[in-house]
Structure formats: structure tokens, C-alpha cells
Amino acid sequence: xxxxxxxxxxxxxxxxxxxxxxxxxxxxxxxxxxxxxxxxxxxxxxxxxxxxxxxxxxxxxxxxxxxxxxxxxxxxxxxxxxxxxxxxxxxxxxxxxxxxxxxxxxxxxxxxxxxxxxxxxxxxxxxxxxxxxxxxxxxxxxxxxxxxxxxxxxxxxxxxxxxxxxxxxxxxxxxxxxxxxxxxxxxxxxxxxxxxxxxxxxxxxxxxxxxxxxxxxxxxxxxxxxxxxxxxxxxxxxxxxxxxxxxxxxxxxxxxxxxxxxxxxxxxxxxxxxxxxxxxxxxxxxxxxxxxxxxxxxxxxxxxxxxxxxxxxxxxxxxxxxxxxxxxxxxxxxxxxxxxxxxxxxxxxxxxxxxxxxxxxxxxxxxxxxxxxxxxxxxxxxxxxxxxxxxxxxxxxxxxxxxxxxxxxxxxxxxxxxxxxxxxxxxxxxxxxxxxxxxxxxxxxxxxxxxxxxxxxxxxxxxxxxxxxxxxxxxxxxxxxxxxxxxxxxxxxxxxxxxxxxxxxxxxxxxxxxxxxxxxxxxxxxxxxxxxxxxxxxxxxxxxxxxxxxxxxxxxxxxxxxxxxxxxx
Amino acid sequence: xxxxxxxxxxxxxxxxxxxxxxxxxxxxxxxxxxxxxxxxxxxxxxxxxxxxxxxxxxxxxxxxxxxxxxxx
Numbered sequence: 348x349x350x351x352x353x354x355x356x357x358x359x360x361x362x363x364x365x366x367x368x369x370x371x372x373x374x375x376x377x378x379x380x381x382x383x384x385x386x387x388x389x390x391x392x393x394x395x396x397x398x399x400x401x402x403x404x405x406x407x408x409x410x411x412x413x414x415x416x417x418x419x420x421x422x423x424x425x426x427x428x429x430x431x432x433x434x435x436x437x438x439x440x441x442x443x444x445x446x447x448x449x450x451x452x453x454x455x456x457x458x459x460x461x462x463x464x465x466x467x468x469x470x471x472x473x474x475x476x477x478x479x480x481x482x483x484x485x486x487x488x489x490x491x492x493x494x495x496x497x498x499x500x501x502x503x504x505x506x507x508x509x510x511x512x513x514x515x516x517x518x519x520x521x522x523x524x525x526x527x528x529x530x531x532x533x534x535x536x537x538x539x540x541x542x543x544x545x546x547x548x549x550x551x552x553x554x555x556x557x558x559x560x561x562x563x564x565x566x567x568x569x570x571x572x573x574x575x576x577x578x579x580x581x582x583x584x585x586x587x588x589x590x591x592x593x594x595x596x597x598x599x600x601x602x603x604x605x606x607x608x609x610x611x612x613x614x615x616x617x618x619x620x621x622x623x624x625x626x627x628x629x630x631x632x633x634x635x636x637x638x639x640x641x642x643x644x645x646x647x648x649x650x651x652x653x654x655x656x657x658x659x660x661x662x663x664x665x666x667x668x669x670x671x672x673x674x675x676x677x678x679x680x681x682x683x684x685x686x687x688x689x690x691x692x693x694x695x696x697x698x699x700x701x702x703x704x705x706x707x708x709x710x711x712x713x714x715x716x717x718x719x720x721x722x723x724x725x726x727x728x729x730x731x732x733x734x735x736x737x738x739x740x741x742x743x744x745x746x747x748x749x750x751x752x753x754x755x756x757x758x759x760x761x762x763x764x765x766x767x768x769x770x771x772x773x774x775x776x777x778x779x780x781x782x783x784x785x786x787x788x789x790x791x792x793x794x795x796x797x798x799x800x801x802x803x804x805x806x807x808x809x810x811x812x813x814x815x816x817x818x819x820x821x822x823x824x825x826x827x828x829x830x831x832x833x834x835x836x837x838x839x840x841x842x843x844x845x846x847x848x849x850x851x852x853x854x855x856x857x858x859x860x861x862x863x864x865x866x867x868x869x870x871x872x873x874x875x876x877x878x879x880x881x882x883x884x885x886x887x888x889x890x891x892x893x894x895x896x897x898x899x900x901x902x903x904x905x906x907x908x909x910x911x912x913x914x915x916x
Numbered sequence: 917x918x919x920x921x922x923x924x925x926x927x928x929x930x931x932x933x934x935x936x937x938x939x940x941x942x943x944x945x946x947x948x949x950x951x952x953x954x955x956x957x958x959x960x961x962x963x964x965x966x967x968x969x970x971x972x973x974x975x976x977x978x979x980x981x982x983x984x985x986x987x988x
Contacts, residue, residue, distance in 0.1 A: 356939050360932060367928045371919075378918050396921055528921050535925065539932075539967070543960050547951055689947040691939045691957035695932065 351498050351685045357694025364536070364698045368517055368705075371528050375521030382738040385522035386717040387454060387623050392524070394629035396531055398636035401437075401620040402644075403530035406537060407487050407707015411648055411700060412494070415683075416676035418652025419659075419666070421591045422562060422576030423915055425652075426645045427598055430579070432607030434638050434908045438901045440612040440621075441634040446886055447788055448618055449630040450877050455622075456615040457722040463787045463878045465795030465869070466726075471802060473722035475776045476615060477715055481748060482769055484711035485755025491704035492756065498681050499697075507756055510701070514709045515749045518716075519742055523623055526713045530620075533702040534640075540692075540699025541647045547687040548654040561657035568660060576653065579915045592819075592839030601845025605852040609781035616714040628891065635900040642908055648680075655679040708752065716744035767825050771813070778848040779805020779855030786859050791872070791879045797863030805855025812850045818843045920978060926971030933965025 379385050392400075417425040453459040457476065461469035492506035517525045552558045562576035569575075575582050575589055582588040583595040593601075611617060611634070621633035659665040659674055666674035666682055684696045720741045725732070783802055786793045814830035818840040823829060827843060837843040876882045893899055940958025948955050 356935060359935060363928065363931055363935075367924055371924055374919055374924075528919075528924070531921055532925060532928065535929065535967075539929070539960075539964060543951075543956050547954070547956070550952060687951055689943075689951050689956065691936055691943065691947075692951075692960050695936070695960075 350500065351681075351693065351697075352690070353499065353694065353697070354690035356691050357697065360694035361698050361701070364532075364702065365513060367532065368513060368529055371532075372517030372520035372525045375525045375528065378524065379520075379522050379738075382720070382734050382741060383454075384524070385738055385741045386713075386720065387619070388522070388524040388527060390623060391625045392527060392620075392623045392629075394624055394632040394636055396527060397620050397624045397629065397633040399534045399640070400527040400530040401617055401633050401637040402641045403534040403537075403706050404526075404616055404620055404710030405707075406530075406533065406703050407483075407710070409707075411537070411703045412490065412677055412680055414645075414648040415652035415655070415680035418649035419656035419674070419676045419679040420652075421589075422565070422653055422656075423579045423649075424583075424589060424591050425649045426579045426911075426915060427602055428607075429642060429645050430908050430912050431599065431603040433611055434642050434904060435603065436607040436611035437634040437638045437641065438904055439608060440618070441631045441638075442897055442901045443880075444612055444784070444788060445621060445631040445634070446627065446883065447878055447880075448622060449624070449627050450883065453622075454721050455718050456613060456618055457718055459878070460783075460787075460798070461722075461726075463870075463875070464793075464798045468783075468795055468799045468802065469722060470727070471799065472780075473718050473726075475773070477718050477723060479773045479776070480616065480711040480715040480718070481751045482755045482773075484708045484715070484748070484752040486759055486770075487704055487707040487711070488752055489756040489759040491701065493760075494681065494700075498685070503760075507753060510705055510708065511749050511753050514705055514712060515745065518709060518712055518745050522741070523619065523713050523717075526709045527620060527623065529709065530706050533699075533706040536695075536699040536702045538640075538647065540696045540702075541651070543692050544683055544687055544696060545647060545650050545654075548651060548683060551687070552654055552657055558654060558657055561661045562653065565656055565660045576656070577915075579912065581916055586838045586842060591841050592837065593842045593845060597842055597845045597849070601849050605778060605781060605848040606845070609777055609848070609852075613780045613784050614777075615718060616710050619714055619717065627886065628895075628897065631886075631897040632895075632900060635897055635904060638904045638908075642904070642911060651683045652676070652679040655683050712745060712748050712752070715748040716741050719744045719748070771825065772810075774844070774847070775806045775809035775813070775851065778809045778851035782852050782855040783859060786856065786863075787879070789880045790860075790863075791875055791881055792863055792868065793859060794863045794866045794868055795870075796866040797859045797861075800862050801855045801859030804858040805851045808854035809847050809851035812847045813843070816843055816846070920975045922971045922975035922978070926968045926973075926975060928968070929964045930968030930972065933961050933963075933968050936961030937965060 383389055414425060414428065448459055451459055451462055453462055457469045457473035460472050488507055488510055491510055492503045495501040495506045496503045517529060549558065552561055559577040563573040566573055566575040569590060571590060572582060572588065583593070583598055586592050586594045621630045624630040624633050655665060656674070656679070667678055669675045684693065688696050720737055724740055725737060779802055782805065783798050787798060811830065813827050815828065815832060816835045816837060817823060817827040817833040818837050821827065823833065826840065827833065837846065872882050936957045940955050940961050943957060
């Protein structure tokens with residue numbers, strides 16, 4: 348089993364990083380005077396900082412370890428999570444949706460739903476979101492602690508306590524600003540910590556040409572065409588031609604449209620970073636500026652996984668094997684760190700890894716304390732209190748949010764199935780969300796009842812679709828077919844997820860329209876001004892230099908991402 | 917914002933840069949077998965140092981600009 352040895356210099360780097368993380372919290376403490384300072388950074392963050400935090404908040408365990416694992420398992424097709432999914436969605440949220448989020452002065456995504464629709468739609472979104480963030484943060488903590496236990500031999504409990512304590516202190520002191528500043532530190536750490544790994548790995552396999560040659564061995568061994576691991580689109584013609592088991596329709600609609608737009612356009616965890624920007628223009632530029640580094644991230648997070656599997660196939664078993672004899676893909680990134688980085692830069696790489704887990708956790712905690720305080724506590728439990736009181740509650744929510752996360756982390760160690768089930772339920776809740784926002788923002792006729800029952804139906808349809816289908820080779824149970832029958836077998840779990848999302852989205856879309864037409868509108872055009880596209884005055888940016896305008900940035904981003912798709916076709 | 921983020925960012929990476937560069941000079945060459953014989957600590961330390969110092973310089977320039985604007 349992989350075991351890394353750290354030298355004094357590695358620990359020194361790690362400790363220096365911790366000192367800076369906590370120091371930022373201490374320095375920022377004196378700027379937190381109101382609840383808006385604590386939850387929304389007083390809406391004073393410049394676009395470049397908000398933009399880097401926008402991608403960093405999402406840069407948790409699932410991205411660094413998960414994307415490396417997917418790079419090894421599926422190869423270049425993993426880039427669709429970025430070049431087909433995240434980037435177009437980030438352009439869309441910046442150009443079309445941010446005017447309503449920022450312009451409405453809503454303090455959270457659920458609050459936007461309350462302004463646009465009604466109390467029950469907000470309540471549904473706020474409560475599911477709050478529960479979800481606590482569990483995601485717990486899972487992030489669990490993943491970090493088990494990884495450290497595995498590769499460094501660190502004590503599991505100590506890792507949990509240490510990471511929870513650090514995140515707690517810096518958010519408690521500096522609120523969202525502290526989280527955002529640290530996310531930017533984490534962003535640069537990931538870049539500088541992983542870049543040497545990628546460069547050394549690429550040099551070792553003989554550059555891109557050497558890598559594709561080695562990946563041909565991987566592909567042919569697995570029974571696919573030679574280029575299946577090094578092309579993003581070429582083998583999407585049919586689901587059986589690629590390791591992901593997805594065809595281009597499932598990919599474009601499921602991942603590209605429903606899941607990615609659903610996440611990047613409606614998840615408060617990321618939207619909160621843009622809401623903290625200091626002006627409407629900067630709020631819109633936040634996701635657009637974030638798109639530039641984001642589209643290069645496959646080189647940092649997917650490429651190490653691809654190099655790992657190429658070496659695994661051609662130099663006899665680099666990756667540890669699981670009980671069923673297949674490589675343990677989740678170890679791709681840690682193994683690469685240990686293989687190429689000598690003590691010194693190894694400390695930097697491990698610090699980057701820890702930073703990514705902690706930023707994932709901190710992102711969830713800051714989103715949780717805001718939604719809890721504004722959308723649950725202030726709305727349902729104790730309305731009409733002073734701002735001081737809500738600021739106090741925000742601090743308290745940070746503490747118990749982290750305590751709940753720790754509890755969730757331990758629950759994961761004990762009841763793996765329960766956590767899998769919860770994640771499944773969250774997926775069902777999230778899948779239809781984008782339909783609600785799309786209709787809410789662009790069709791003034793959408794009513795509160797329509798939105799609420801559309802969401803419920805979408806969630807239900809997701810559960811039913813998942814309950815009646817099964818990925819190939821899986822047994823009925825958590826993986827699907829729990830409603831008694833498997834009416835359809837998908838080639839892979841990924842394909843099943845994508846199609847679950849497509850069904851849920853479509854159901855929500857249709858039901859929301861149908862019920863909206865059958866129910867009366869409760870909100871007048873005046874109520875909806877600033878919340879719906881056709882009732883909001885266009886934003887005119889004549890006073891901005893052309894290259895600073897959101898629309899210009901959007902066109903540049905889309906042109907670049909199209910080029911990347913073509914280059915790696 | 918009241919704290920220029922480039923300050924802690926520049927400071928942290930400058931410290932990392934110095935640490936790695938010095939370590940790269942004094943460390944035993946044998947540990948670089950795994951990094952294909954390249955003294956990555958030295959080279960990467962220099963890269964980090966350049967980045968850190970550049971950030972500090974930007975922060976300083978911005979502070980000076982604010983200061984001048986304050987005087988005017």
C-alpha cells in the first residue's frame with residue numbers, strides 16, 4: 348500500500364499554510380460589523396477575487412480526487428464536465444441569470460425563490476439545501492481524514508478535529524470574506540502544488556504524444572477503439588463505444604444541460620461568491636472571469652489520472668488494486684504525488700490537497716450558515732430581530748454547522764449505505780431545479796404553485812426513474828430498481844444518472860408550465876420587476892470599455908471552449 | 917475591501933519560494949531520482965518566489981495609488 352514519508356520541510360510548509368489561513372481570519376475579524384458583512388462580505392469583493400473563489404469553493408474532494416479518478420477510468424471524455432458542462436453554464440449564469448440574483452438584492456438563492464414565487468418554494472429549497480450542505484461538508488471531511496490515514500498514517504480522529512477546527516476558526520472570525528480569501532489562496536496552492544506533478548508526469552510519459560500512445564494500450568486492453576481514452580467526442584456516437592457508456596445525447600442533455608446548468612446556475616454555494624461582488628457588473632463578470640482558469644483545470648486534475656492509468660497499464664501496476672481486481676481509481680492522484688514529488692514540493696502538493704478539501708468544507712459551511720440564518724431562522728423561527736441578533740446567529744450557525752458536519756463525517760464511517768442513500772436523494776432534489784429557475788426567470792406567467800409542484804414532481808420522477816432502471820452488472824438496491832423491476836438496463840451508472848436528470852428536468856418543466864397555466868398569478872408585473880427577464884430593464888454597459896463588458900467576455904470564453912472541444916475532439 | 921488579498925498571497929508564496937529554494941540547494945541530490953533527476957525544489961522554489969514577489973509588488977503599487985488619491 349502507498350505510504351508517503353514527509354520530511355521536516357513538508358511539515359513546515361503545511362504549518363505555514365495553516366498560519367496564513369488562520370491569520371487571514373484574525374485580520375478580517377475587525378471588518379465584520381453587520382450580518383451582511385458576515386454572510387455576503389458586505390458586497391464588496393472585486394470580480395477577480397470573487398471569480399477565483401467561485402471555482403475554488405467547488406474545488407473540494409470530488410473535484411481533485413474524483414476528476415483524477417475519472418481521468419483514469421474514462422480518459423479524455425472526463426473533460427466534458429468542464430468544456431461541455433461547467434463553462435457554458437458559467438457563461439449562462441453570468442450573462443443571463445446574475446442580473447436577477449444580484450439585481451433583486453436577494454441575499455440567497457432560496458430568498459430569490461421567495462421573491463419570485465412564494466414561501467413554500469423557498470422553504471423546500473432552503474431546507475433541502477441546508478441539510479445537503481452539512482452532509483457534503485461532512486463527506487469532504489471524511490474523505491480528507493481517510494486519505495490522510497491511508498497515505499500518511501495520520502490518526503483519523505485527529506485529522507477530523509484539526510480540519511474542522513481550522514475551518515471553524517477562520518469562518519467564525521471573518522465570515523464569508525475569510526472563506527473567499529482563503530479560497531483564493533487555495534486556488535493558487537492547487538495550481539502551484541499540482542503543476543509540478545503534471546509537468547513531471549508528462550515529461551516521464553513522453554509528452555502528449557507519448558501519453559496517447561500509452562493510452563492506446565489502456566483502451567485496447569479494455570476492449571475499446573485505440574483512441575477511446577484520448578478523445579472527448581469521437582467515441583460518443585454510441586454508448587457501447589466508450590468507457591463511460593454514454594452517447595452524445597445523454598452527454599449533452601444530461602451532463603451538459605441539466606446537471607451542469609443545474610449546479611452552476613442554482614447552487615447557492617457558488618452563487619454566493621458572485622453575490623458578494625461589489626457591483627452588478629462585477630457580479631456578472633465573476634463566473635465569466637472564473638471560466639478562463641476553469642477551462643484549463645482539466646490539465647491539472649484530469650491529466651494526472653490519465654497519466655496514472657497510462658503508467659499503470661504500461662509499467663506493471665502503478666495503482667493499487669481493489670478487492671475485485673480493478674485498479675483503485677481514487678488513488679490515482681495520491682499515487683502520482685508520491686511517485687514524482689520529492690520531499691519539499693511533496694509538502695506543497697499535500698498542502699494543496701488539504702486546502703482543496705478544506706475549501707470544499709468551508710464553502711458548504713458559509714452557504715449553510717447564510718441559508719440557515721436568513722431563510723430558515725429569520726423567516727420561520729424568529730423574524731423581526733435586530734441585525735446584531737442575526738449576526739450572532741450566523742456565528743452560532745457556523746459552530747453547529749461544523750459540529751453537524753463532524754457528526755456526518757462519523758456517520759459516513761459507520762453507515763456507508765445511509766450516506767449513499769442521502770446523496771441519491773439529494774441528486775433527485777437537485778435534478779429538476781434548473782427547470783424551475785429557467786421558467787421563473789424567463790416566463791412571467793410561472794406561478795408559485797406551478798414552481799412548487801413542478802419541483803416535487805421532478806424530484807419524484809427522478810426517484811421513480813432511478814427505481815425502475817439499473818446500470819449493467821449492478822444488483823437491485825441502492826444502485827436502482829428498488830421499485831421492484833428493472834425496466835431498462837443502462838450501460839453504466841453515469842448513463843443512468845444522466846438520464847435520471849433528463850427525466851426529472853423534463854417532468855419539472857412540463858408540470859410547472861401546466862400548473863402555472865391552471866393557477867392564478869399572485870404577483871403583479873410590478874412585483875416581478877427585477878426578477879423576470881421581460882419585466883426588467885436591460886442593463887446597458889455603454890460606460891464600460893468594450894473588453895470589460897460581460898457580453899464580450901462571454902463571447903471570448905465560448906470561442907476558446909469551442910476551440911478546446913475541437914482540438915481534443 | 918480593507919485587506920488587499922495580494923498581501924497575504926504574495927507573502928505566503930514568497931515564504932514557500934524561499935523555503936523550497938534553500939532546501940533545493942542544500943538537499944541531497946539522491947531524493948531527485950523520482951523527479952527524473954530534476955531538482956524541482958530549487959526550480960519550483962524560484963517560480964513561487966517570483967510569483968510571490970510579483971503579488972507583493974502589485975499590492976504595494978495599489979497601496980501607493982490609494983495613498984496618493986487620499987492626499988489629493
